Amino acid sequence: MTGSKFLFDTGRAAVLVDCGLFQGLAPLRRRNWRPPELDLDRLDAVVLTHAHLDHCGYLPVLARNGWRGPVYATQGTAELAAIVLADSAHLMQEDARQANEGGWTRHHPALPLYDADDAAAAVRLFRPVDFGATEAVAPGVALEFGRAGHILGSAWAHLDLGGRTAVVSGDLGRQEHRVLRPPQPRPDCDALLVESTYGDRSHDDAGATRQLADTVNRTVRRGGSVLVPAFAVDRTEVVLVELAKLVRSGAIPDLPVFVDSPMALASLRVYRKAIANQRTEIRPELLSAADDVFDPGHLSELRTAEQSMRANRPETPSIVISASGMATGGRVLHHLKSMLPDPKHTVLIVGYAAAGTRSRRLADGAREIKIHGRYVPVRAEIEVIDAFSAHADADELVAWTTTGTPPSTTYVVHGEPESSEAFASRLATDHGWNAVVPRDGERVLV
Incomplete structure (x- = not known):
């Protein structure tokens, strides 16, 4: 693979x-x-x-x-x-x-x-x-x-x-x-x-949108936050576009959304430039959009380690998107260490996870995963939506x-x-x- x-x-x-x-x-x-x-x-x-x-x-x-x-x-x-x-x-x-x-x-x-x-x-x-x-x-x-x-x-x-x-x-x-x-x-x-x-x-696109909305709403009701380990290139952009649609339709509340990955933010700049330059790869409806298609409403781009650490324990229900998507490295590991032990939170796997990766082990029902040399208990809800691949x-x-x-x-x-x-x-x-x-x-x- x-x-x-x-x-x-x-x-x-x-x-x-x-x-x-x-x-x-x-x-x-x-x-x-x-x-x-x-x-x-x-x-x-x-x-x-x-x-x-x-x-x-x-x-x-x-x-x-x-x-x-x-x-x-x-x-x-x-x-x-x-x-x-x-x-x-x-x-x-x-x-x-x-x-x-x-x-x-x-x-x-x-x-x-x-x-x-x-x-x-x-x-x-x-x-x-x-x-x-x-x-x-x-x-x-x-x-x-x-x-x-x-x-x-x-x-x-x-x-x-x-x-x-x-x-x-x-x-x-x-x-x-x-x-x-x-x-x-x-x-x-x-x-x-x-x-x-x-x-x-096969992917179920309509079911994936409903599943995403249900996951966010269910987590918010118990006072938790949603952590999305996402590939920094493309998956972050796809999730942001879908969240923006759900917020604008009223399907989910207007929550703080944090993108916590320097590589994802750099990639986001490339995608925004592609839209601004009217690149033919982009879907036509995005090229003609008046607003930033990647902003669900309260988007925060976390650039420093200090900002990232504050997002480890969100004070209010939030959505945190962080790389890497397979949880093999990057800032998402610190969020997992903080959020996995707490049953009010949800970790949402939104793409392919190769065998042997932390995201795959979470998707397969692991009760603990090893991060930075220590085992972390898995008490948070784990949700998998393949259709966002x-x-x-x-x-x-x-x-x-x-x-x-x-x-x-x-x-x-x-x-x-x-x-x-x-x-x-x-x-x-x-x-x-x-x-x-x-x-x-x-x-x-x-």
Whole structure:
């Protein structure tokens, strides 16, 4: 599910599509520390589909090991990835510092996987490419990006490999994304790599809106606050838009809403700029809105550590949105430590949570979770709303994948095993496609 990396080797050129960080289970995270499984001397270019950490977060490791690019991405991906990588490096350095000071590490000393200098070096390698433009990225390899509708800047990648063609879906968005227009249809190709995050599930959008309103109202009635661990990029924006709609319709009270994540606030600025610049990725109704579509009415942007600490124990019912979405690091951990032991509060999981993450353990009913070396009891209410995910569900994945001429082979990737297998089986059984779930590290012919 994490650590996406797909290497295309033509003999003349080697191009890596996505360069993601492994997250979640410890055996996966440990893979980030292995020497790069690439011949960096032969790697001509990296192509990024979007700016989430599991697709771009390993780039600083390449830079740390002396690779000097280029990295091709859309303008939106380049802007957001710069924020994401800087934040990732900061959190790694901060986690190492706290582990050393707190003594809850087996490594002496604990070190970050990479630091701010490595992240900055990776960002300098970016080369923006417009949607729909054709770019020569390596000898005999041409690239075209199409809109994927997952987060701002997200794209599917069409590669012409000199006689054979491949499409990599990246992460595909929703038909009814609250902020972005839906994915553009895929072009015909010889080989298709398609994600399968929700390959075995469907989203209930109408039910999700009701569930969000019910969760907020139920928590307010008992005097509590709602904590939303949210991905800083896109999920925060989606939740804010939905909260604003609910407040304006009278479905929930006009509560203080705190966004407590420097990366989320930086991302919010990029989204607001995209609306101001009338970017074609944005839904038309948001481009024509008179008010700030991200402000539910009493929005506070928490920038300092002191402001964040005050929000740990809200004096009145409030909504706190904080990163990271999978609760693997960041300021949300301090809010969880404070709010999880109190049954009047609610922790609301609003997106995909990979196996092994704190958000996944909470969603699965954990009675305690470990934070900063200590176990914290879970007495707060835990609510899960999958439909706020920015990932296409199974029906949307099928609709996008099966448009046009079937590829020779479809490789179902980027999903947990049961999800990938279910989606591949559906393509084969319902549509007669040659669809397989490749093994990790497998080599195939396009």
